[in-house]
Amino acid sequence: MAIIFPRRHPTTPGFRRLTIAPRAIVGVSVAPTSAIQQVVEHPGQWWEFGVTLPPMPRATAEEWVAFLLSCNGRSRTFLLGDPVGANPRGVASGTPNVAGAHVVATNSLLTHGWPASTNGLLLPGDWIQVGRNYLTDADAFNT
Known part of the structure; x- marks a missing residue:
């Protein structure tokens, strides 16, 4: 069976904790003699999510393990939004x-x-x- 990406994560159990952090690529340099700061905003912004799941039975945990393995590290994607901001x-x-x-x-x-x-x-x-x-x-x- 083919797996289609981006995928949806398993829905049970719900997240015990979810943290969301914005990331951007910004370069900053300060001249050593004048302390003048130069800021360069490079293209590239993304969100990083940290997820904690509650304890669960092995069968449920294996669904999560299979899902994460199918993503093959960073090479494949899945959709994850902010449940509070739904x-x-x-x-x-x-x-x-x-x-x-x-x-x-x-x-x-x-x-x-x-x-x-x-x-x-x-x-x-x-x-x-x-x-x-x-x-x-x-x-x-x-x-």
Whole structure:
């Protein structure tokens, strides 16, 4: 049987603990004679998740082991979102789509399909999924 990626992780048991940390590639250098700092933001941002599972029967644990082995370390992917953020805090209505091609090395995403003149469509911490990527913003989104 073929395994299709990205995969979904087993749903039982639920996570005992889940930590989410944003990561970015940022270079910083300080001139030794003037202490002037130079900051360079390189392309590449991602989320790192730490998961703790509760004790479980062996049969259940083997489902998790098989799932993790199928990922072959970092070579294959699975989807994991923020269970606390599964429901948006904002209105999140309409049928939004990405408008055109995304420009590499930017922190913006052009979209369309949101209802016009709506405040609080997305609030800080609301997530959207674009392909295999989960995105969030620190700012509120209005149209």
